Amino acid sequence: MADVDVDVVVVGAGPAGACAAIELARAGRSVVVLERGPFPGSKNMYGGVVYPRILDELIPRWWEEAPIQRWVTRRSTMVLTPTQALTVDFRSQAWGAPPYNGATAYRPDFDHWLAGHAEAAGAQLLCSTTVVGLLRDPGGRVVGVRTDRPDGDLRAGLVIACDGVNSFVAKEAGLYGPVDAANYTLGVKETLALPKEVIDERFGVRGREGVDIEILGGTGGVNGGGFVYTNLDTLAVGAVLKLPKLAAQGTRPEEIIAGLKAHPAIAPLVEGAELKEYSAHLIPEAGLAMMPKLAGDGLLVAGDAAAMCLAAGIWLEGVNFAMASGMYAGRAAIEALSRNDVSTEGLAGYERRLSETFVLRDHRKLRRAPHLVLSDRVQHLYPELITSVVERMFRVDNPNPKPGLRRIVESERRRLGIRRRDLARDGLDGLRSFG
Amino acid sequence: MTTATSSSPSAPTASIAVCLKWTAARDDAGADPDDDRFAGVSAADRAALEVALRLGERWGVPVTALAAGPAGAERTLRDAIAAGADRAVRLDMDADADSRDVAFELAQATAPTGGPCADLVLCGDYSLDRGSGSVPAFIAHHRSAAQALGLVSVDTDGPAADGVVRAVRRLDGGRRELLEVPVPGVLSVEGSVASLRRAPLRRALASRTAPIEVIRTPPAHHRGAPAIVTPYRPRARVMAAPAGDDVLARLRRLTDAGAAPARGETVELAPADAARRIVEALRDWGYLADHDR
Numbered sequence: 001m002a003d004v005d006v007d008v009v010v011v012g013a014g015p016a017g018a019c020a021a022i023e024l025a026r027a028g029r030s031v032v033v034l035e036r037g038p039f040p041g042s043k044n045m046y047g048g049v050v051y052p053r054i055l056d057e058l059i060p061r062w063w064e065e066a067p068i069q070r071w072v073t074r075r076s077t078m079v080l081t082p083t084q085a086l087t088v089d090f091r092s093q094a095w096g097a098p099p100y101n102g103a104t105a106y107r108p109d110f111d112h113w114l115a116g117h118a119e120a121a122g123a124q125l126l127c128s129t130t131v132v133g134l135l136r137d138p139g140g141r142v143v144g145v146r147t148d149r150p151d152g153d154l155r156a157g158l159v160i161a162c163d164g165v166n167s168f169v170a171k172e173a174g175l176y177g178p179v180d181a182a183n184y185t186l187g188v189k190e191t192l193a194l195p196k197e198v199i200d201e202r203f204g205v206r207g208r209e210g211v212d213i214e215i216l217g218g219t220g221g222v223n224g225g226g227f228v229y230t231n232l233d234t235l236a237v238g239a240v241l242k243l244p245k246l247a248a249q250g251t252r253p254e255e256i257i258a259g260l261k262a263h264p265a266i267a268p269l270v271e272g273a274e275l276k277e278y279s280a281h282l283i284p285e286a287g288l289a290m291m292p293k294l295a296g297d298g299l300l301v302a303g304d305a306a307a308m309c310l311a312a313g314i315w316l317e318g319v320n321f322a323m324a325s326g327m328y329a330g331r332a333a334i335e336a337l338s339r340n341d342v343s344t345e346g347l348a349g350y351e352r353r354l355s356e357t358f359v360l361r362d363h364r365k366l367r368r369a370p371h372l373v374l375s376d377r378v379q380h381l382y383p384e385l386i387t388s389v390v391e392r393m394f395r396v397d398n399p400n401p402k403p404g405l406r407r408i409v410e411s412e413r414r415r416l417g418i419r420r421r422d423l424a425r426d427g428l429d430g431l432r433s434f435g
Numbered sequence: 436m437t438t439a440t441s442s443s444p445s446a447p448t449a450s451i452a453v454c455l456k457w458t459a460a461r462d463d464a465g466a467d468p469d470d471d472r473f474a475g476v477s478a479a480d481r482a483a484l485e486v487a488l489r490l491g492e493r494w495g496v497p498v499t500a501l502a503a504g505p506a507g508a509e510r511t512l513r514d515a516i517a518a519g520a521d522r523a524v525r526l527d528m529d530a531d532a533d534s535r536d537v538a539f540e541l542a543q544a545t546a547p548t549g550g551p552c553a554d555l556v557l558c559g560d561y562s563l564d565r566g567s568g569s570v571p572a573f574i575a576h577h578r579s580a581a582q583a584l585g586l587v588s589v590d591t592d593g594p595a596a597d598g599v600v601r602a603v604r605r606l607d608g609g610r611r612e613l614l615e616v617p618v619p620g621v622l623s624v625e626g627s628v629a630s631l632r633r634a635p636l637r638r639a640l641a642s643r644t645a646p647i648e649v650i651r652t653p654p655a656h657h658r659g660a661p662a663i664v665t666p667y668r669p670r671a672r673v674m675a676a677p678a679g680d681d682v683l684a685r686l687r688r689l690t691d692a693g694a695a696p697a698r699g700e701t702v703e704l705a706p707a708d709a710a711r712r713i714v715e716a717l718r719d720w721g722y723l724a725d726h727d728r
């Protein structure tokens with residue numbers, strides 16, 4: 001592999017890029033990480049909960065140093081109609097102690113910290129540098145990148161694209177099929193400041209304990225979902241919105257957040273908070289259905305760039321998938337470089353690793369989930385079905401006797417015009433995905 | 436005003452220094468002082484660096500970037516090396532060191548006898564934090580060099596042999612002043628003077644490990660007057676109530692609103708006489724007490 005400036009160029013210093021670089025640098029490979037922002041995480045946004053279990057492999061006892069806001073000890077799933085809310089609320093004190101489960105963190109802190117580990121291992125991080133093209137040899141193999149700097153070509157034995165959703169690099173390499181907007185959702189979020197004591201009080205937590213609320217409904221008729229997460233002294237309140245529907249309806253995303261914040265179940269949580277930040281970002285929602293080829297000659301793709309974000313209703317996980325796929329890409333790259341074979345076949349170890357672990361196994365298992373969760377019935381009919389059934393269960397209609405559950409479900413189903421066949425099929429799909 | 440005196444042209448410039456004020460933009464209590472994510476330099480400092488690099492190229496002389504500050508300031512110096520500076524020197528000082536201490540150390544570091552000598556010193560005319568623009572004036576004072584501050588353009592195409600830098604300074608009322616600043620001299624520029632070039636990729640990569648000279652400075656010790664710790668406020672004066680029949684009229688008189696400015700005159704004098712005349716006028720108008728003499 002003569003004629004290269006560096007063994008590996010990693011494009012993007014998000015969670016995927018940082019973990020790829022950590023593996024490579026620790027194996028003694030020269031690696032340059034190119035990041036568009038002024039520092040890792042500077043422009044990156046997400047809802048706010050990371051599940052860093054996979055870091056056990058990379059940074060033992062990561063929880064002692066990671067820049068965490070709160071440890072999630074309460075997880076709620078909420079179903080909203082305009083005037084009703086049904087919440088399933090789970091609390092586990094075990095999640096508030098090592099080795100922890102999920103945590104809220106700010107991306108400018110988290111990504112900066114993770115990329116710091118790559119640098120400490122010997123990777124070279126260069127920020128404020130955007131990759132604008134791929135270098136190829138006459139045979140079409142990727143042999144480096146072109147950046148937006150003067151004399152900006154960098155030749156590398158291998159390129160790992162970790163440049164996030166809508167990956168320019170993976171697209172330019174021809175790894176994606178035609179782009180379909182229906183595969184994406186738009187994530188929008190407000191960061192709202194409140195004193196820590198007020199958050200503790202309203203959410204029923206203490207110290208570093210935190211809350212994760214995922215919401216079905218409440219998105220103003222646009223298919224999607226909402227979320228509320230607690231940081232130390234801010235809340236993250238946002239929505240994930242199906243693009244074609246949002247465009248067709250012509251609603252502004254910030255109006256949808258405003259609607260969510262005004263819902264009687266949410267308003268008391270956010271009352272009096274000061275808006276600190278509004279941000280928006282695309283999510284590769286369709287999962288397996290939209291995944292590109294994961295390797296090309298001289299190129300690997302990881303994280304959101306490979307559509308590995310798992311956005312399936314009660315789950316919104318991307319950072320852990322990005323960290324893991326980045327790590328496995330790093331390992332496959334080390335293998336391929338030492339065998340001197342960075343062809344697509346030589347890089348097959350990457351997909352094999354992903355298939356053996358949660359990265360692709362979760363996606364395979366949940367491949368129907370994104371479609372199901374965003375379907376019109378789940379979005380617009382089932383929330384009302386569930387909440388009105390529960391309302392009738394708990395309503396005291398004396399002197400009438402209490403009705404049986406089956407009769408309530410049946411009459412509500414009929415009232416809402418839901419066909420039995422559809423309900424059974426969706427139930428089965430749900431069972432196949434989540435069961 | 437004639438701050439830039441044209442003495443006889445001196446020997447060709449041997450080196451250029453540019454001073455960059457690194458500012459940690461986030462000052463949360465307990466924040467890591469070396470965390471430079473939200474830190475940086477002002478647009479004016481970046482313009483100063485660009486002017487220094489252009490003059491250095493034009494004259495074929497090396498450019499040294501200096502920053503007085505804690506270790507966090509080194510990224511700024513690496514960025515300067517990436518853009519083309521030949522050397523980088525950090526004067527190890529607190530981020531909030533007194534401007535006069537900073538200027539004294541920078542003057543030492545750029546003086547012919549001290550460390551990396553520089554004939555021409557460039558600064559931005561404001562930093563990201565306090566931005567009073569006083570450091571370049573103090574450097575010029577310590578170096579006994581000519582100074583031209585708050586420039587809106589600098590001619591970077593003039594030959595080194597001239598021994599002067601041609602520059603334009605903004606005056607009140609939209610007027611401009613063309614200056615010929617002799618070397619050794621100190622210039623400070625506004626942010627609009629030049630936009631800093633993109634650093635080439637390879638230089639940017641190499642700069643991450645480039646050596647940075649660190650000069651340890653003695654603890655705070657600025658010479659002369661005690662440190663100014665509060666913003667300047669003119670002294671209160673006892674005044675007779677203004678004449679006038681109603682409140683509005685008295686208020687008008689008090690504030691000079693609507694009246695032609697009574698004060699101000701244009702004089703053309705040699706620098707020393709001009710300075711004396713200004714002090715006289717200030718005293719006449721009551722801005723200087725006798726003990727300010």
Ligand SMILES: Cc1cc2nc3c(=O)[nH]c(=O)nc-3n(C[C@H](O)[C@H](O)[C@H](O)COP(=O)(O)OP(=O)(O)OC[C@H]3O[C@@H](n4cnc5c(N)ncnc54)[C@H](O)[C@@H]3O)c2cc1C
Pocket residue numbers: 011012013014015016017034035036037040041043044045046047048049050051129130131132162163164165168186187188189238239280281282283302303304305309316317318319320322
């Ligand atoms: C609203 C919203 C809420 C979310 N909530 C969660 C959540 O709660 N939990 C969770 O785990 N996940 C969540 N996600 C998903 C998660 O944010 C992503 O899956 C994750 O960030 C992917 O990491 P990555 O490293 O692949 O890409 P990114 O984090 O997007 O990083 C890509 C990096 O590449 C850089 N880059 C891009 N192009 C170039 C270029 N051409 N040259 C150089 N650099 C470039 C970018 O600046 C960026 O730093 C959410 C996403 C959204 C939008």
